[in-house]
Amino acid sequence: MTEHPARTVLLRGGTVHSPADPFATAMLVQGERIAWIGSDDAAASFADGADECVDLHGALVTAAFTDAHVHATATGLALTGLDLTDCPSLTTALDRVAAHAAAHPHHRVVLGHGWDSARWPERRAPSPAELDAAAPGRAVYLTRTDMHSAAVSPALLAAVPDIAALPGHEADGTLTRDAHHAARRAARAAVPPAQRRDAQRAALRHAAGLGIGALHECAGPDISDEDDLTDLLRLAAEEPGPLVFGYWAQALTAGDADGAARIRDLGAVGAAGDLFVDGALGSHTALLNQPYADAEGRRGTAFLDADGVAEHLTACAEAGLQGGFHAIGDAAVESVVAGARRVAERLGPTRLAAARHRVEHAEMLTPATVDAFAELGLIASVQPAFDAAWGGEEGMYAARLGADRARTLNPFASLLRAGVPLALGSDSPVTPLDPWGSVRAAAFHRTPEHRISVRAAFTAHTRGGWRALGRDDTGALLPGAPAHYAVWAAGDLVVQVPDDRVAGWSTDPRSGTPGLPDLSPGRDLPRCLRTVVAGRPVFTAPNG
Structure with a gap:
């Protein structure tokens, strides 16, 4: 070649x-x-x-694959910097913080990602005092693996006036909700443009090396900033690499022509992505109808209700923009459905469905909300690697929700049977860029009834991402x-099906079905x- x-x-x-x-x-x-x-x-x-x-x-x-949910700068910073995803303990994480801080004395902020106290013997996050001891006097910002909470040092806290009064400033020093958003903005502001560009370039090159030809960047005022998005889109246009389509997660109100125009000026293809209706299960901020099993009385956090969802989708209809939301918990998903249904009643279901509005993650679905997604033409932008990382009887889902509720999560087969379009992604760096791994995770879901065929998963990770952009001729x-x-x-090409009761694959060419690699667990990707x-x-x- x-x-x-x-x-x-x-x-x-x-x-x-x-x-x-x-x-x-x-x-x-x-x-x-x-x-x-x-x-x-x-x-x-x-x-x-x-x-x-x-x-x-x-x-x-x-x-080529399309990853339908990525945070490129954060991915690149994890690839080039402090990655805590495989730390077996709090002590190991603090040692890595100290080593990284010492190796980069000129960085204005020590950035790290991927800690998960649920897997540590200490069962708690790093405290501000411990981070100050590891990196004396330095601003430190470490995101949990789900990116919905963070551990920070006193120096970073001092850079955010009145942060202690913001919702989400937890008693143990970790930050969620508004306090986390404020700290993230302060940390990102301390990253110089050259470092940010190097991180973005690293992410795009890494994606290209994995057979990814297009990325959906899920940006927004709470998850990144305008310069981050425009710099990424400029870099992708200037240098060979995957195509990048940016979403800007800013809530719009009816008649807000200036807000819609600003989204277009940024180069975004829609007002969607991480427009938060709720948070994440790992951080106890996903919005639930019933309390968490391991946090008495807590039901998560609502950032948008059904009224806010309806207002945003109405404004998107006025502006001709695709809309969408981040919704994980069952109560959050119900808010999206309720708001979308109100818009369908006002504007007509055909107009709503034609916009191909997206719901990111959509983990806690019920039969009723699955049917509603199909009825309303909503696209499910999902991450099978979440189940691989946190599913199963002993995983984080079961710890947070109890085994019975955990078994209902990520029902990919039900979505496909109902006719809901799937677009697969990673939410990198929450889980790594790994498209074949995502296809395997969907085909070998930890809950057997949620499994889909390798072919269906591959299609959702190729054509599905383009369909979510409104482009049906690609993928x-x-x-x-x-x-x-x-x-x-x-290796050998086979036709794999998601049912363990049958052989699971075929090499019979008379089927007329193109084969794909055998992705059975244990085989090389x-x-x-x-x-x-x-x-x-x-x-x-x-x-x-």
Whole structure:
């Protein structure tokens, strides 16, 4: 494979995963689009006219992945900086903070991500005093793995006037809700533009190396800032890499033409993403109908109610914008449904569904809210890696909710049966960028009745992300479609189904169904050899 893209490229000698031809072994790309898909024998007629002929040597070619929920700067800071995701204890985390602070004496703030006190023997977060001892006098900001709470040092607290009076300043020194948002803004403001750009570049390069051709950046005034979003979009436009589509999570009110115009001026494709209706289960801030099992009386936090949801979607309709919300707990999801239904009654269900409004995470669904998503045309932007990380009888979900409620979470099969479009993502750095891992997590959900086929999960992680953007011509290898694809070193290709009662896979070519890699637990995931966006290689593996 050559370093640079050619005008016309012929790939042959592999397996091309295409709904146009389940037996395809070759593909012709002209400029930014796929021109033809078929057999090696038929491809011979194109060889003389191609600027480049690529021998795949049996490799698999698929549509590039789309990650439908990412925080690129935070991802890059975790990749290049202080990553606490695998810390086995509080002591280890504090040691890492001390080492990182010592190694970066000129950083204005020590940033880290990924601590999870639920997995530590100490069962508590770092205190401000402990962080000050690890990094004397330094501003320290460490996000919990779900990014909905943080541990901070006294120096960072001092940078936020009156933070102790804000909701979410917890007795143990951790921050949630408004206090956390204020501390995050102070921490982000201390990151110089050059460091931020390096982090964004690292995130985009890492994504390209995983076969990801497009990212949905979920930005907003509470999760990042305007400069962060505009700098990311500018970087993505200037340098080869995945395409980036930005969402700006700012609540709009009816008649707020200036707010809608500002969202467009930022380059955002919608007023959606992390527009918080509630928080997260791990931080006890997801909004529940019944109290948490491990926090007596607590039911989480409401940031928006049904009235606020309806107001936002009405304003989006006036402005012609896609809207959406972050909703995890069952009560939060019900608020989204209630607000959306009011708008459907005023504007008509067809107009509401045509906007393809999104709900991020949507973890605690009931049969009634699943049906409502289908009725209202809502898209479920979901993260299967959440179940892999926190599901199961002994996982965080069970600890927070009890085993019975935990088993209801992330019902992907029910959503698909109801006709709800799924768009898969990672919420990186909450869980890592890992598209094949996400497909595996959906196909081998810890609760068997929620499993979906590998093919359905793959489609939700490719076409699903484009569908969530309102682009139905992208995300599959078809003649005429944009040439966003990835080349993989993969093992045997099979057709896997989500039912353990049957064999679970087939290699029978008579099925006419294109195969995908065997993602059974314990097997190696495919390795990316090349990622191409609009006909231009953005990643090539060494010797790839």
